[in-house]
Amino acid sequence: MSDIKIKIIDREGVSHEVDAPTDMNMNLMEVVRSYELAPEGTIGICGGMAMCASCQCYVLSDHQLPEKSDDEEAMLSEAFFVKENSRLGCQIHMTDDLDGLEVELAPAED
């Protein structure tokens, strides 16, 4: 079992430092859900297929993240509140080199 530390600012602006396992094939959206940092039903709606933007977040630290896939790129191009540093949490897998990652959840669409 290996964990990394991640800082997540929720939609209310509250900052949470959480442990994220790197050996459970988890992505950032699932980490947020596992700590219930956003209400169920408002994040990860499509289940993690990059087919909705409910897990959009802004990456605040300067970690090297994997390139966006075409699907993620396309989804972000239709999402709202998109910024330069927007990513879909479901496409960011928890790996050791993401230790210390800082992200902020984008507002819920509605």
Added chain:
Amino acid sequence: MIKTDILIIGAGPTGLFAVFEAGLLQLKCHLIDALPQPGGQCAEIYPKKPIYDIPGYPEVLAGELVDNLMEQIKPFQPGFTLGERAETIDKLDDGTFVVTTNKGTKHHAPIVAIAGGLGSFEPRKPLLDNLEKYEDNGVAYMIKEPEIYRGKKVLIAGGGDSALDWSIFLAEIADEVTLVHRRNEFRGALDSVEKVQHLKNEGKINLMTPSEVVALHGEKTLEKVTVKDTETSEEKEVAVDNFIPLFGLSPKLGPIGDWGLEIEKNAIKVDNSLDYQTNIPGIYAIGDVNTYPGKLKLILCGFHEATLMCQSAYQRIFPDKKYVMKYTTVGGVTGFDGSKKEAPKAVVKSID
């Protein structure tokens, strides 16, 4: 008024399988779904994606699963009200329910099973000032009657299949078609992308990329929009009669949230120790739409919940009837259409 035994709200996999289990108990079902076709998310969002955890199917495409379920429930002749959203519920004096859709279709049943998944799919609306003011005054999120765009200046926004397909279709009808998308790349069937390219070259579609609509203008009805180039930030005003943003659909629990049901975490609380009934007797919630301790939003869990719900519904409708569950291998499947499926009989014959 449509009458049935179990009124199922939501025609996703859980709702569809409930028809089968109800059918085994000789109960008839009718389904309401806001989408124009059955299958829920499986058909609407990811028909071509594989699912690996349906028992007995090492791999099945979501769309295929829906086709199979439709085939499986065919003998039980379910009714469908598609493209309409369940809006209100009224409990009658005899304890039965009347559910009315947004289009006024009324359904009467002693049992209501909500299999609504994440809710009904509603168009995603862009974040623009005064958007509501122009709804039905030039702004629409769905194209219902293409003819109303004849001779009009239409601007479509979006980068997926529906934006491409409608641009192609309206290019023949409208006076002017402008397609606006935030990127240069479109996500759609290759054929549609090529067709749009072709129509653009012919001057039949005015393509504005990478751009987005940032403002709407007009006295009472929409007259023009401001389109901003997302690379240069340059803004341009385009005269239009119609603006059709096609940014896909997103699920909303919607009116069901106001039915007096106990809601927790955007889902309906049910009694998972017994029959997935809600706090209102006679109304059940099954599949992704419900919640209880340890809930998992899996199709296979929805199937189980649908099965137990039907047994409870039967007892509610026929409190005095004695009944025990029968295996399909033993009892076969007798459809309301007169069809009968059963295990072939073994031959009893001596061998000389």
